[in-house]
Amino acid sequence: MQLIEFTDKGLFCRAGNFYIDPWKPVDYAIITHAHSDHAKWGSKNYLCHTLTKPLLQARLGDNVYETVEWNESKTINGVKVSLHPAGHIIGSSQIRVEYNNEVWVASGDYKVADDGLSGAFEPVKCNAFITESTFGLPIYNWKDQELIFENMRNWILANKALNKASIIIAYSLGKAQRILKALEDFDETIYMHGATYNMHMALINANIPLPKINAERVTPETPKEKLKECIVIAPPGAEGSSWQKKFSPYAVGVCSGWMQVRGNVRRKNVDGAFALSDHADWNGLLQAIKATEAEKVYVTHGYQSVFSRYLNEQGIWSAEVKTEYGEEDEEKVTDEVI
Amino acid sequence: MKEFAELVTFLGASTKTLEKQEALVNYFSLADDRDKVWVIALFSGRRPRRLVNSSLLPQWCIEIRNIPGWLFSECYGSVGDTAETIALLLPEATEQNAQSSLSFYIEKLISLEKENEFIKRDFITACWRSMNKDERFVFNKLLTGNFRIGISQKQMVNALAKTIKLEPSVIAHRISGNWDPATTSFNELLSENTGIVDYSKPYPFYLAYALEENPETLGEANEWQAEWKWDGIRGEIIKRNNQLFVWSRGEELMTEKFPEYAMFQQKLPEGVALDGEIISLTNANALTNKFTILPFALLQTRIGRKNITAKQLKESPVGFIAYDLLEFEGEDFRNKTLDERRTVLEKIIAEVNEPVLRLSPIIPFTNWDELAATRATSREINAEGIMLKRKTSIYQVGRKVGDWWKWKIDPLTIDAVMIYAQKGSGRRSTLYTDYTFAVKDEDRLVPFTKAYSGLTDKEFAQVDNFVKRNALEKFGPVRTVKPELVFEIAFEGIAASNRHKSGVALRFPRIKRWRKDKKADEINTLDDLKKMLEVYGK
Numbered sequence: 091m092q093l094i095e096f097t098d099k100g101l102f103c104r105a106g107n108f109y110i111d112p113w114k115p116v117d118y119a120i121i122t123h124a125h126s127d128h129a130k131w132g133s134k135n136y137l138c139h140t141l142t143k144p145l146l147q148a149r150l151g152d153n154v155y156e157t158v159e160w161n162e163s164k165t166i167n168g169v170k171v172s173l174h175p176a177g178h179i180i181g182s183s184q185i186r187v188e189y190n191n192e193v194w195v196a197s198g199d200y201k202v203a204d205d206g207l208s209g210a211f212e213p214v215k216c217n218a219f220i221t222e223s224t225f226g227l228p229i230y231n232w233k234d235q236e237l238i239f240e241n242m243r244n245w246i247l248a249n250k251a252l253n254k255a256s257i258i259i260a261y262s263l264g265k266a267q268r269i270l271k272a273l274e275d276f277d278e279t280i281y282m283h284g285a286t287y288n289m290h291m292a293l294i295n296a297n298i299p300l301p302k303i304n305a306e307r308v309t310p311e312t313p314k315e316k317l318k319e320c321i322v323i324a325p326p327g328a329e330g331s332s333w334q335k336k337f338s339p340y341a342v343g344v345c346s347g348w349m350q351v352r353g354n355v356r357r358k359n360v361d362g363a364f365a366l367s368d369h370a371d372w373n374g375l376l377q378a379i380k381a382t383e384a385e386k387v388y389v390t391h392g393y394q395s396v397f398s399r400y401l402n403e404q405g406i407w408s409a410e411v412k413t414e415y416g417e418e419d420e421e422k423v424t425d426e427v428i
Numbered sequence: 429m430k431e432f433a434e435l436v437t438f439l440g441a442s443t444k445t446l447e448k449q450e451a452l453v454n455y456f457s458l459a460d461d462r463d464k465v466w467v468i469a470l471f472s473g474r475r476p477r478r479l480v481n482s483s484l485l486p487q488w489c490i491e492i493r494n495i496p497g498w499l500f501s502e503c504y505g506s507v508g509d510t511a512e513t514i515a516l517l518l519p520e521a522t523e524q525n526a527q528s529s530l531s532f533y534i535e536k537l538i539s540l541e542k543e544n545e546f547i548k549r550d551f552i553t554a555c556w557r558s559m560n561k562d563e564r565f566v567f568n569k570l571l572t573g574n575f576r577i578g579i580s581q582k583q584m585v586n587a588l589a590k591t592i593k594l595e596p597s598v599i600a601h602r603i604s605g606n607w608d609p610a611t612t613s614f615n616e617l618l619s620e621n622t623g624i625v626d627y628s629k630p631y632p633f634y635l636a637y638a639l640e641e642n643p644e645t646l647g648e649a650n651e652w653q654a655e656w657k658w659d660g661i662r663g664e665i666i667k668r669n670n671q672l673f674v675w676s677r678g679e680e681l682m683t684e685k686f687p688e689y690a691m692f693q694q695k696l697p698e699g700v701a702l703d704g705e706i707i708s709l710t711n712a713n714a715l716t717n718k719f720t721i722l723p724f725a726l727l728q729t730r731i732g733r734k735n736i737t738a739k740q741l742k743e744s745p746v747g748f749i750a751y752d753l754l755e756f757e758g759e760d761f762r763n764k765t766l767d768e769r770r771t772v773l774e775k776i777i778a779e780v781n782e783p784v785l786r787l788s789p790i791i792p793f794t795n796w797d798e799l800a801a802t803r804a805t806s807r808e809i810n811a812e813g814i815m816l817k818r819k820t821s822i823y824q825v826g827r828k829v830g831d832w833w834k835w836k837i838d839p840l841t842i843d844a845v846m847i848y849a850q851k852g853s854g855r856r857s858t859l860y861t862d863y864t865f866a867v868k869d870e871d872r873l874v875p876f877t878k879a880y881s882g883l884t885d886k887e888f889a890q891v892d893n894f895v896k897r898n899a900l901e902k903f904g905p906v907r908t909v910k911p912e913l914v915f916e917i918a919f920e921g922i923a924a925s926n927r928h929k930s931g932v933a934l935r936f937p938r939i940k941r942w943r944k945d946k947k948a949d950e951i952n953t954l955d956d957l958k959k960m961l962e963v964y965g966k
Contacts, residue, residue, distance in 0.1 A: 229513065352565075359443045363441060
């Protein structure tokens with residue numbers, strides 16, 4: 091019997107009788123991070139990192155939440171469980187599970203580079219490692235965050251020179267906070283779409299330290315003059331919607347790892363493209379896997395077949411696993427309160 | 429090279445025509461003359477001859493990056509472009525960029541043409557080491573293919589017109605035809621007083637917009653001339669300096685491809701340019717101007733072949749249906765009215781008196797309703813609809829609104845279910861956007877066509893999501909999917925084909941709409957397709 095089984099409800103630890111990131115309601119769910127494809131509604135008990143709890147509350151409402159700090163152990167039905175930073179978004183954690191001297195790590199989503207906000211990814215030694223593969227192709231190599239931020243600032247300045255507003259498309263949880271660091275120097279109000287603003291305030295109310303900026307929500311009452319040449323952050327669902335009209339003339343920039351490929355930039359028809367990702371790039375994935383010294387690597391959401399085949403050819407035992415991760419709901423939030 | 433790479437990156441990403449125009453104007457004002465000549469050449473489809481076999485670049489890239497060959501293929505599958513895949517895979521530049529010009533690289537590449545593979549590899553990989561991602565992409569494009577980067581030749585011509593004192597139409601004419609960027613200077617190409625005469629130089633085609641409104645919006649019927657819209661290849665036949673030149677719409681010189689036209693070199697008067705349709709036809713009669721159009725599929729068997737066999741010449745005889753006269757006795761006729769041009773055209777064709785050269789018949793009509801009834805019969809004679817040309821119009825350059833309209837017949841349609849999906853290329857490289865569709869044949873599904881276009885980006889995203897969740901098997905890049913999504917497929921024609929399982933080949937298949945209201949068991953049958961073949965495919 092594997093310590094963690096891949097069932098139709100999610101990753102299941104039979105010995106401990108708990109699930110990790112289940113996509114169906116269960117009795118006991120350990121949550122790696124608060125993105126909607128990993129943290130689903132309806133379970134009776136949730137265990138997560140202290141910083142994840144307010145985010146789950148904002149997204150899933152009131153539930154039974156139990157929290158732990160990173161590297162704090164907890165025993166569930168005789169199985170030792172601990173959380174370790176995954177570097178993906180605020181609170182994101184890898185779940186270490188130990189039983190009968192066997193260690194498994196479910197990493198959820200992760201990135202190896204430290205973004206200064208999400209906690210630095212911690213390599214955890216284990217026998218079996220469950221890894222994502224969102225960007226599991228060698229064409230994905232991220233540039234240093236500072237370089238991307240520099241490009242973004244230059245893009246905003248160029249827009250201002252043409253009297254245009256800059257609409258930056260970023261996931262409201264994770265990316266939106268990350269790019270605030272790039273915008274700190276502008277010393278002006280950063281406008282936010284309702285969805286972005288709600289998440290921003292949820293984080294501030296939970297005392298999570300964010301870059302010091304003055305954020306303001308865009309409402310139907312916000313006078314158009316105030317929005318001239320402004321900087322505004324909005325979720326992917328707002329891109330291309332009539333909500334943008336308020337900012338005319340404007341330019342749209344998208345922050346996503348997918349922007350590395352020209353085809354995606356052209357398909358999205360955007361003015362600015364920033365290959366900024368909260369997932370590990372190819373080398374990041376390989377580096378993380380090697381550091382675990384795992385004998386077995388299970389590859390989930392992304393390029394699992396390609397990445398798994400490559401690992402096997404490199405002498406690392408690997409298998410692909412089908413999960414329901416990798417589909418953030420945010421693309422659909424177009425009509426979320428403005 | 430840096431400036432050119434920036435221009436290409438900008439043009440590739442920009443969504444606004446005006447901004448693209450500005451970027452081009454800006455580039456043309458600053459670039460040196462040699463670079464400009466090459467940019468004009470590249471953007472009008474004249475790339476230098478391929479220096480290395482197309483499999484060598486991926487191979488070198490694979491060696492440098494130290495990855496297995498199949499992994500390169502997977503990356504290509506995701507990016508959709510060899511030049512870009514390589515640019516993304518190569519490690520960051522390790523050497524200082526010497527900042528050489530675009531023309532330096534191209535001319536260096538040409539000079540290495542006769543050298544062995546190792547010398548070429550040394551040069552190319554050294555370039556890679558000193559370039560950033562955008563420069564590599566552009567450099568690889570020079571090595572591998574066309575610059576299809578989202579600007580039309582017309583936009584480039586307009587940008588040039590802003591930087592030099594020539595009319596856009598003059599520029600368009602100058603840069604068309606047979607010139608070699610390696611030996612042509614900017615001044616030779618675009619100055620008013622050039623001593624070099626290019627006898628082959630075609631006139632740019634005047635292109636029609638599709639008529640979406642009721643034709644009554646065009647005004648009085650008697651101001652318009654109606655002709656059939658033929659389904660062949662737009663072509664221009666030129667005789668100058670006692671030489672014959674045949675150009676296709678893609679500005680490709682195709683004189684040798686149509687031996688049937690060779691006689692025009694004798695028969696046509698000196699100094700003429702005819703605009704018309706290259707098309708397969710039979711039973712042609714020079715006296716009555718009667719002829720029978722053969723399906724486009726037959727012509728297609730001849731295009732793209734280097735050598736045309738006697739069998740093809742017999743089975744797919746090609747003629748030319750002339751509909752306009754652009755030059756007569758060496759004089760540019762384009763500013764005369766259609767009526768004036770047509771009168772002279774008729775005389776020329778009568779004098780040539782050969783079945784191969786036909787006059788595009790004028791369709792008589794006195795009111796729009798009458799013409800609409802005639803249009804409905806288009807398919808019976810293998811025409812695509814009707815062309816409307818204002819009798820007083822001059823022959824313009826490119827696609828212009830107002831005087832020429834194509835009034836096409838409604839396409840044929842059939843409801844089908846999607847059974848395979850594959851990722852697209854270029855801007856659709858990470859989405860499943862290329863679909864194969866099937867019709868029913870009792871209890872089995874028979875694939876009969878692929879279609880690549882017709883959905884909105886939003887719909888493509890939804891179908892892509894469906895494919896990802898409902899993939900049953902995979903064969904290389906192809907996924908078989910649960911036969912569930914029904915689409916209405918529109919197409920312009922249907923022909924018998926023994927290369928397809930279904931026995932039919934469609935012309936211009938595309939998705940007309942997503943039939944969310946239909947279930948997979950409500951689609952059309954193979955018998956329905958065969959009936960269409962019976963009616964329209966003969």
